[in-house]
Amino acid sequence: MTNAADPAIVVVTARPDPGGLTRLFASGVPSLVVTDPGVALAALATKPVDLVLIDAWPGLDAPALIRALRLKPHLAHTSILLIAESDPAEGDPAEARRRGLEAGATDVVLPPLDASDLAIRGRNLIALARAQDAVESQARALTREVERAAAESQEREREIIRRLMLAAEFRDDQAGDHLTRVAGCVLAIADGLGLSEEEGNDIALASTMHDIGKIGVADSILRKPGPLTEPERYEMMQHALRGYRMLHDSPSRLLRLAAEIALTHHERWDGAGYPQGLKGTEIPLPGRITAVADVFDALISARVYKPGWPLERARRFLEEQSGAHFDPDCVAAFLSRWDDVVALVEERPADRAA
Structure with missing residues (x-):
């Protein structure tokens, strides 16, 4: 007009x-x-x-x-x-x-x-x-109204994820910085793989709930300072399925992505992982990315039952397990952003127990 x-x-x-x-x-x-x-x-x-x-x-x-x-x-x-x-x-x-x-x-x-x-x-x-x-x-x-509603919906999704992440932090024996470092490593891998910024951000945010299923694991197992018995190990492994069941039927796209990561981040490239024994590219890419980030940070982190590894030792482990435990492309992408990873760990040290 x-x-x-x-x-x-x-x-x-x-x-x-x-x-x-x-x-x-x-x-x-x-x-x-x-x-x-x-x-x-x-x-x-x-x-x-x-x-x-x-x-x-x-x-x-x-x-x-x-x-x-x-x-x-x-x-x-x-x-x-x-x-x-x-x-x-x-x-x-x-x-x-x-x-x-x-x-x-x-x-x-x-x-x-x-x-x-x-x-x-x-x-x-x-x-x-x-x-x-x-x-x-x-x-x-x-x-404009649809865009505003979509933005509000996305912010609500992110707030839900942040709250669930806090719940996982309070329940587990890991410092909250573990989830932050895992998310940062996920971003580095996604960038190295050439994923878009939006894809990388979504996977990184969803990855913070990869262990949400541990909420259902007993303290006697979750906080045990020594090796787990076979029954205890089996119970611990159930956290992948429990996390998936908690999240998979959500109407939220990000929570469904988090469910996929929770279910698949313990699968192995060679098929020897759990809970489904998926192999190679049968494992969804977000799960393959998170597996590298999660294991790396678990290795360098001090826990009640072990000291943290030096960065170079953890790096060598990833290189040795490329093609066995881990997707070789994800390992290569991670190592291509090694300087960023080192800077992240220096900013949020992993050498203390929760």
């Missing part, structure tokens, strides 16, 4: 009384009458109007003017009404109509000119333009 100070109709004509054309449509409708197509193009350079009326005359290349108007994005759907030439030298008026429509005119009026017919067509086109503008305005408002 045009502003009150802007013309709603632009008329391109060489008639001695051009006002007669604009008065046919509606009194009080702001209009601009020009006799030069160049002036018309300049006047319509940036602002839309309800109607462009081109009153063709000998020497005016009306189809060329119409095509030039249609090249302007804001005029791509503007109503353009062409009054075809009445000069007999122009030949068949139907041919003029065809050329006008092919050039992009919304409608073409053929001679002899009928004032009543022209008025009806012009008013209908103005009404159509305003209706389309209202629909587009509503569509834009709806798009």
Whole structure:
């Protein structure tokens, strides 16, 4: 919709009384009458109007003017009404109509000119333009509302994940920095693999819940300072399935991704992992990425039952287990970002027990 100070109709004509054309449509409708197509193009350079009326005359290349108007994005759907030439030298008026429509005119009026017919067509086109503008305005408002709701939904998802991450931290014997370091390592691997920033961020955030299933493991097992018995080890291994069951049927896309990671981050590239014994690319990529990040941080972290490994020793372990425990591409991506990993660990040291 045009502003009150802007013309709603632009008329391109060489008639001695051009006002007669604009008065046919509606009194009080702001209009601009020009006799030069160049002036018309300049006047319509940036602002839309309800109607462009081109009153063709000998020497005016009306189809060329119409095509030039249609090249302007804001005029791509503007109503353009062409009054075809009445000069007999122009030949068949139907041919003029065809050329006008092919050039992009919304409608073409053929001679002899009928004032009543022209008025009806012009008013209908103005009404159509305003209706389309209202629909587009509503569509834009709806798009903004959808985007706002989506942003709020995403923030709620992230808040849920942060709360669940806190629950896992309070329950486990690992310092909260473990999850932060794992997420940072996941980002490094995703970047090394060439994943998009959005993909990397999603996997990193979801990875913070990879051990959420440990909430269901007894303290006597979870905090045991020595080696686990076989039954205790079996019970500990159930955390992968429990984490999946806690999260998999959520309507949240991120929580479903977290469920996939919880289920698959203990699978091994060679098929010797758990709980499903998946092998190679049968393991979803987010699980393969998190496996490298989680094991690396577990190795360098001090626990109640072991000291943390030096970074270089943990690095050698990853290299040795590439193609066995870990996806070789994920290990290579991780090592390609080694300086970033070292900086992350220096910022959040892993040499203390929780």
